[in-house]
Amino acid sequence: MRKQKGFSLIELLIVVAIILIIAAIAIPNLLRARIAANESSAVSSIRTINTAEVSYQTSNPAIGYATAMSSLGPGAGVFVCPAAVTPLAACLIDGVLSNNGNPVGNGKSGYNFNATGKVGAAGAANVLYQAGSAPLSYNQTGVRRFCSAEDGVIHADPNGGASVAVDVATGSCAAAPYAVLN
Secondary structure (H helix, E strand, O other): OOOOOOOOOHHHHHHHHHHHHHHHHHHHHHHHHHHHHHHHHHOOOOOOOHHHHOOOOOOOOOEEOOOHHHHHOOOOOOOOOOOOOEEOEOOOOHHHHHHOOOOOOEEEOOEEEEEEEEEOOOOOOEEEEEEEEEOOEEEOOOOOOOEEOOOOOOHHHHHHHHOOOOOOOOHHHHHHOOOOOO
């Protein structure tokens, strides 16, 4: 009788089937974990923008809040802080966050961000602002949208419409479908 060495085809197929079952269980959980991490990073970035807007407004009382998010960073299209800080390059946030839409679609941690200051009365300083974020790709990089205004409260939109548009319209953050983030 000859003694055979190695594995039979049935044994190899069983091992492959077990690996496929484990992958089928693990991959959706990994995707959900990545979405949760991206959403956590988006909320943290909105907090950073809130802090930067308040610092900007304090440093530039005649201007008020920054009219463009690039002004909070090193400037439009610039990723390194210049030697001299100006109202158009305040260097309060990093260049990746302040220029996340430049080039279009890059974002930061799977989300796009925007923040705009709004004039309360003609010729006055910007007394309002709204910061917002939306996933770059719905159900892959995130599922919820986030926003905040000058009150500093962060709101979340469950995003039932699967929108990837960043909402920075005045007052929309405090209205439905946005709810205060717990």
